[in-house]
Every structure is written in structure tokens, then in C-alpha cells.
Amino acid sequence: MAILHRTRSMSKKLETTTLISREGGSAKIDQAPQDPDKATILPVKKYKTVEHLKAYPLVQQTNLILNEVAGTRMIIGNVKPVINNIRESKTVEMLSPVTDFVDTIIDSSLHATEIVVPSLKTKTYQRLGEEAMIPCNYVSRYSTTLTEKTTGLVKSNVYTPLHSQLLKWRRFYNKHVIDTDERPLIRSTFDPIVSPINDYVEILGDKYLPDKDRVVRDDFCCEIDRSVLLLLNISHKGLHALYKDVLETSMLPCNYVAHANKMWNDELDKIETMDVKSSFAATNKAISRLGKEATEYFSKSNKPQAQTQPSEPAKV
Secondary structure: OHHHHHHHHHHHHHHHHHHHHHOOOOOOOOOOOOOOOOOOOOOOOOOHHHHHHHOOHHHHHHHHHHHOOHHHHHHHHHHHHHHHHHHOOHHHHHOHHHHHHHHHHHHHHHHHHHHHOHHHHOOOHHHHHHHHOHHHHHHHHHHHHHHHHHHHHHHHHHHHHHHHHHHHHHHHHHHHOOOOOOOOOOHHHHHHHHHHHHHHHHHHHHHHOOOOOOOOHHHOOOHHHHHHHHHHHHHHHHHHHHHHHHHHHHOHHHHHHHHHHHHHHHHHHHOOOOOHHHHHHHHHHHHHHHHHHHHHHHHHHHOOOOOOOOOOOOOO
């Protein structure tokens, strides 16, 4: 019996070896279905054109920006499985010679373009912004230089000689006519009247237009000159405050869009699969949160402040 059992086992091994050799040295053995999480994913064919474009800084920055936009994330998450099915289909596999030829042509065109425009390999959005601002910077720089040179010429050829002659005349009448302590003869007579007004204007300016720039006592020789300097200082601080308010107001829509995008991303991060149902559910949750925030904000802003009633005098 032992001899018959060994003979049967040897015959089965020979039959298996013959089948393997007929199938080209590979045997297909039925196995239990593997865990989909542990299943190996076959590498997808990479196109030279796509890899070439991914090396450009502009494409990399655009990809980073789009990955932060919740709407783009949702679209890509739902479209990507469809694109993967198309890429792995038999039709695309049959057309692979044609796609490889077109891929080679486009990749060669990109290399030729880089020879003509070498900056394409290093161009970024920051660099594009700097190049777009070159005309404005050019005009601003040369206009500033022209203004400074004109001011310097006027100061050296007109203001300085006239001011020196005025100081000489002031010293003369201070010595021979009336001593004004090196102050203007006519303008200084109004100092007792103008000084309280200047003090009040300076207090208002510091209260409603706080800024580091202040009129120093050494910058003027009489209160009328101080009034002019205070007017220029308040105008400068007022324009700065107005520009700041306009900038903040104009940026409100952008800030709200960024806030809404952050909320949308937070809800998309909570879902496990980026399918259509889950994506729209996350979108509805984000919209509900934004609506709740808006309702709370308007209810707080429209809520009348509680008026404090005067306390009754204590009865003795």
C-alpha cells in the first residue's frame, strides 16, 4: 500500500510540472481573496510631459494653492477615481503607441521652449509680481529722486540764503531796536493767543489719531509756525489712518473667503472617503457653521446695550 501511495503522489507531481511547462513556466493557483488594504497597487504609467511640467516652480506653487482650496479638493477627490479607471482601461492600453508618440513630441517641445526661455525653469509667482511692478517701481524711484533733487536745489539756492538774511536782520533789530529773544518780531506777538489753541489741537490729534510722529518744540520758533507744523502733522496722520481703514475694509471679503475656505477644509478633513455623498455632507455642515456664525454676529451687533440705571440714594 505504501508503494502505491508513493506512485500516485509522484504521478501527480509529474502532471503538475507538465502543466506549468505548457503555460510558459507560470502557474495560476486559486488563492483566497486578499485584504484590499494590503493589496499591492500596480504602478501607473508616467508620462514624460506630466513629469516635466511638475518640475516647474509655477506648476508646483499652483498645485500647493489648489490643494488648500476646499472646492478643488472636493472636485479632485471625486474625479480622480474616474480618471484612474480610464487610465487603466484597455482602450488606453491599445492606444499607448499613439500616446507615447504624442508625449515624446510635447516633451521635446518643452525642452526647445526652455532653450528659448530659460527663465521658465525658475519662474515663480513672486518673481512674476516683481517683474509686473518694475514700471511702477521705476517711475516711483526716479520721481522720488527728482523730487529730492528739486527740493535740495530750492533749499540751497532760495531758502537757505533768504533765511540767513532774515536771521541777520533779526539779530540787528534785537541788538539795536528791541530784544525779542531771537524770535520773530510780528509773529511772536500772537503767541499768547495761538498757544492755547495749538495745545488743544495737539491733544485732540494725539487722542483720535495716535501716532509716534509729534511736533517737537525745537521745530518751530513761534506759535504760528507751530500751527502750520501741527496742521501738516494731523493731515499726515489722518491720511495714514484713512488708508489703513480703507485697506482693512477692502480686505474684508478676502478675509471672509479665507475663513469660509478654512471651515470647509476642516469639514472635509473629518470625512473618511472623498465621495460625492460625503463631500456634499461636509459642505452642508460648513455652510451651517457659517450661517450660525453670521446669525450670532448680527444678533450681538443689533442687541441694544443694557442701560445702567442710577442707583437710588441710600435711605437713612
